[in-house]
Amino acid sequence: MSLSVSDGVSAVLHAAVNGVSVRQNVIADNIANVDTPGYRATSIDFESSLRGAIADGELTGVEIQRQATDTPVGANGNNVDLRKEVMAAVQTQFQYQVLTRAVTDHYNLTKIAAGGM
Numbered sequence: 001m002s003l004s005v006s007d008g009v010s011a012v013l014h015a016a017v018n019g020v021s022v023r024q025n026v027i028a029d030n031i032a033n034v035d036t037p038g039y040r041a042t043s044i045d046f047e048s049s050l051r052g053a054i055a056d057g058e059l060t061g062v063e064i065q066r067q068a069t070d071t072p073v074g075a076n077g078n079n080v081d082l083r084k085e086v087m088a089a090v091q092t093q094f095q096y097q098v099l100t101r102a103v104t105d106h107y108n109l110t111k112i113a114a115g116g117m
Contacts, residue, residue, distance in 0.1 A: 007110075011059035012050070013103050019046030020096045022064050027089045030080050038077040041069045041085070 023044040033039040049063040071079040 008059060009106055012054060013099060013106060015046070015050050015053070015059065015062040017096070017099050017103065019044065019050065019062070019064050020092055020099060022046070023092050024089070024096065026066065027085055027092060030085045031082065031089070034078070034080045034082050034085075036078060039080060040073075040078075041071055041080045042066050043069050043088075 023046075026042055026044050030041045033041075044064060044066055046062060046064045049065070053059050053062050069079065071081045071084065073079045
């Protein structure tokens with residue numbers, strides 16, 4: 001999804017949508033590798049970097065950090081917890097829906113403020 005980053009709200013929404021999109025891909029990778037021996041699940045954190053960027057007023061360069069999960073490793077060296085990943089996928093989908101709605105609402109408000117209907 002391509003967003004025009006023309007103001008602070010747009011920049012925050014852009015960073016959040018990007019972070020959630022990356023998270024969706026990582027969760028899909030984890031689920032796809034649930035039976036792969038030696039595979040180690042990872043997770044995404046962008047919220048702490050986004051909060052810091054908002055606090056600093058510098059919304060460029062929000063870091064998306066991929067980190068290993070702390071899920072215990074099974075006998076085959078794999079630590080993907082399918083239940084945990086499915087719940088994360090559902091939560092991430094809801095986040096994505098809320099964010100895309102916020103993008104649409106922000107765009108419509110900007111359009112109205114600019115005099116267009």
